Amino acid sequence: MDKEERSKKRLQLWSRAVVHFSLCFAIGIFGALLPLAATGAPSIDIIRASFRPTVAAAPPLPDIDLLLIVTVTRPDDNDDGMSQEASLTRLGHTLRLVPPPLLWIVVGAENRTATARAVHALRGTGLMFRHLTYAAENFTGPGDEIEYQRNVALSHIQLHRLPGVVHFAGASSVYDLRFFQQLKRTRI
Structure with missing residues (x-):
């Protein structure tokens, strides 16, 4: 085959x-386009208009009535x-009676046995919970540790952007269910 025949074959290919x-x-x-014609689409202009970006108003934020219960725990004196x-x-049995959504945040010092017992007790309640621990430090005053624990919980809430009340x-406090219902109705 010469050059001219090869170029003809390539051209044909x-x-x-x-x-x-x-x-x-x-x-x-x-x-x-056949399905569009079968449905009776009036013109191609309607199809083009559907592809144009439209500026829609931002949907309103959902009304989330999440209740965040923060409990700080102190190690027992008798260990x-x-x-x-x-x-x-x-407290868990009381919180089980509160209608969801509810997130229970429990903060305690890092101690293997105390943490294991607390997690076991929390799992037994059937509630949605988060157990936060921190390295135990020497606190000067009796209220310093509780304040530090609350700040740990608030940092967690802020970090994960948890919306709600x-x-x-207090772990040893007694609550009436009407109190939690009132909290759920609280709005900003």
Whole structure:
């Protein structure tokens, strides 16, 4: 084969490919527009208008009535952790009666046995919870540790952008359910 015959064959190959591509393209366009014609779309202008970006008003933020209950725990003096576990269980049973959504945040010093007991008590309640720990430090005053624990919880809430009403509940406190219903109705 000489050079001229090879170039003719290449030209024929390319022309066949172009014809094939054009035919497939036309069938594709026809297949895409056929359902629009069957539905009675009045004109192509309506189709073009549907692809134009429209500026829509931002949807209103949902009214989230999440209740964030923060409980700070102190290690027991007798080191058995039973009274802390009992207090968490009692508060947990009260919080189970509060209608969801509710997130219980429990903050305690990092101690293997106390943490394990607290998590066991929290899991037994069936509530959605987060257990936060911190490295135990020497605090000067009796209220310094509680203040530090509350700041740990608030940092967590801010970091994860948890929306809702925050209540600092004492583990040994007794609550009426109407109190939590009133908290859920609180709005900014």
